[in-house]
Amino acid sequence: MNEKSIKAIVVDDEELARRVIKEHLAVHQEIDLVAECTNGFDAVKVINELKPDLLFLDIQMPKLDGFEVMELLDYQPAVIFVTAYDQHALRAFEVHAVDYLLKPFSSDRFDEAISRVKTRLGGNASAKIIQVTDISNIAKSDMTLERIVVKDGTKVTFIPLADLDYIQAQGDYVLLKTPEKGYLKQQTLTSLEQRLDPNRFLRIHRSFIIQLDKLMRLEQKDTESWVAVLKRDIRLPVSKSGYARLKEKM
Amino acid sequence: MHPILASRTNLIAYTLGWMVAGVIFALLAIATEESLVNSLAFGVLTAICAAIVFFPLYYPCLALKPDKTHTAILLPSLVALAGLFGSIWATAIFFALDLVQRIRNESDQLPSFLNLILMGFIVSVITEAIYYIYISRVRSAESEKLEQKLRVMARDAELRALRAQLNPHFLFNSLNSISALTTANPSQAREMCILLSDFLRKSLRLGEQLTVTLSEELDLMKNYFAIEQIRFSPRLSVEWEIDLETSCAEIPTLLLQPLGENAVKHGISQLIEGGVVRVRVETLGENVLVQIDNPIDPETEAPKGLGLGIRQVNQRLATFFGADGRMEINSSSGIYRVKLFFPMMKKEVNDE
Numbered sequence: 117m118n119e120k121s122i123k124a125i126v127v128d129d130e131e132l133a134r135r136v137i138k139e140h141l142a143v144h145q146e147i148d149l150v151a152e153c154t155n156g157f158d159a160v161k162v163i164n165e166l167k168p169d170l171l172f173l174d175i176q177m178p179k180l181d182g183f184e185v186m187e188l189l190d191y192q193p194a195v196i197f198v199t200a201y202d203q204h205a206l207r208a209f210e211v212h213a214v215d216y217l218l219k220p221f222s223s224d225r226f227d228e229a230i231s232r233v234k235t236r237l238g239g240n241a242s243a244k245i246i247q248v249t250d251i252s253n254i255a256k257s258d259m260t261l262e263r264i265v266v267k268d269g270t271k272v273t274f275i276p277l278a279d280l281d282y283i284q285a286q287g288d289y290v291l292l293k294t295p296e297k298g299y300l301k302q303q304t305l306t307s308l309e310q311r312l313d314p315n316r317f318l319r320i321h322r323s324f325i326i327q328l329d330k331l332m333r334l335e336q337k338d339t340e341s342w343v344a345v346l347k348r349d350i351r352l353p354v355s356k357s358g359y360a361r362l363k364e365k366m
Numbered sequence: 367m368h369p370i371l372a373s374r375t376n377l378i379a380y381t382l383g384w385m386v387a388g389v390i391f392a393l394l395a396i397a398t399e400e401s402l403v404n405s406l407a408f409g410v411l412t413a414i415c416a417a418i419v420f421f422p423l424y425y426p427c428l429a430l431k432p433d434k435t436h437t438a439i440l441l442p443s444l445v446a447l448a449g450l451f452g453s454i455w456a457t458a459i460f461f462a463l464d465l466v467q468r469i470r471n472e473s474d475q476l477p478s479f480l481n482l483i484l485m486g487f488i489v490s491v492i493t494e495a496i497y498y499i500y501i502s503r504v505r506s507a508e509s510e511k512l513e514q515k516l517r518v519m520a521r522d523a524e525l526r527a528l529r530a531q532l533n534p535h536f537l538f539n540s541l542n543s544i545s546a547l548t549t550a551n552p553s554q555a556r557e558m559c560i561l562l563s564d565f566l567r568k569s570l571r572l573g574e575q576l577t578v579t580l581s582e583e584l585d586l587m588k589n590y591f592a593i594e595q596i597r598f599s600p601r602l603s604v605e606w607e608i609d610l611e612t613s614c615a616e617i618p619t620l621l622l623q624p625l626g627e628n629a630v631k632h633g634i635s636q637l638i639e640g641g642v643v644r645v646r647v648e649t650l651g652e653n654v655l656v657q658i659d660n661p662i663d664p665e666t667e668a669p670k671g672l673g674l675g676i677r678q679v680n681q682r683l684a685t686f687f688g689a690d691g692r693m694e695i696n697s698s699s700g701i702y703r704v705k706l707f708f709p710m711m712k713k714e715v716n717d718e
Binding site: 129130131132133135136139154155176178179200201218219220274 | 534535538539541542543544545546547549550596597598599635636637638663665
């Protein structure tokens, strides 16, 4: 390891908040601050490009919040969340954040976070190598989703939940189907299901979740199988357990 | 449902009432030198007929509200009703007596039909009066309940507003800004400390009162924005346009503060470049208009519906000003606009 061995990026929309971190970093020669970002969009672009080892990540920011930024990264850097309030602390650890700094913090507390990062990065380096393909898998919902962010190349798209007809499992991906088009996102259907409001979305089949508002009727195919007919005559299979869940809702 | 059938107490009272009336009728009959048996029969028959005939009289009494019907309509209607129901009652008694006599094979003289009608008219008027007393008692009990509910709601909103006041995000972010400024710009750090202290002191003081003047509330908001301007530096600017005529208008404490916080939280802080919050206060005849505009990010504008804060403002407006207070919200071409309308009520200011 040479002297400057940890590449870091600070993401916070408040200039003063970034300044505090930079000041605290000044004594840590081994950390090389390669960029600063002021919003989620920039952060995703810059991080995926520069591939830093460490992120100082604010949670509430314009465009994308800190968690959404993490979902859109191509790899998993070490993350220190820096936020004013501890309502997200639980979720931060669920997405394997290294630490969670509450603003304002002391330099001792900051140094402690840095040494945790070094342990994580230095040690057996496993944390750095592990590709967390499915962050939300562990993100047990402390709040249900209002929108889903997907990345298509460098373009980030927001899909409001209200637009979704259904979600289909496709291997390691889910297909998010709106009336206009379908979006692929790297996530499992089960992990997504956990973050959706169960009163609005229902798993009707191993491979399908539908938005209940879009359901027009159920048709019986034979004794053991049914077909859910959504608006615009979208027909999806309903499994036996899916049928039981539907019955319960209706 | 008819209240007499709706509660057992009412049914018993109604039955007892007509039994007493029956006794009175019987006594009246004895006074006119009828035989005891005939008088008793008369009493029983009149009471039974009355209990049946006057039962539906409740509905027109309920419909003709004394406070909402013009006296020129109300009085003749009541007289006509009394005449109608009295006549029906008299007719019923007349035939009942006739029937009884035929069964008993007697031919005593029946009481004069005219007298019966007169009696029926008097009994009708008394019944109407009793129904009206009953209705007004029920109504006043209901309105008291409603008033109590409104009071509870008002206090509730008050408490919630105060709790929201100690918005932890705001406090900790402000403290973090101070922490950043201590090394880079100590004098600004001190300024921020003073602004924050002023803000907290003002909120605590206002929190003790139920109502404040519009200018006190706007002062607090200015203080709030001054703090957020340091935090967001060039991203937040605020423009004020305030008609001084409105400064002593009375409003519920901390009515506007949540709107200011919303403008920052859902507007400015979501925008990379930030923007301008515009606060405008003007008089519209007898009313005051408060309008707060803030830019929003059209791209990430989530369909969240009305936030809790906004709903509370609306509720408090309605609780305090009744139908005269209202709120309008619209959001178009990247500007979110909240308008509050309420009547101008001058608050007595004691300068002690």
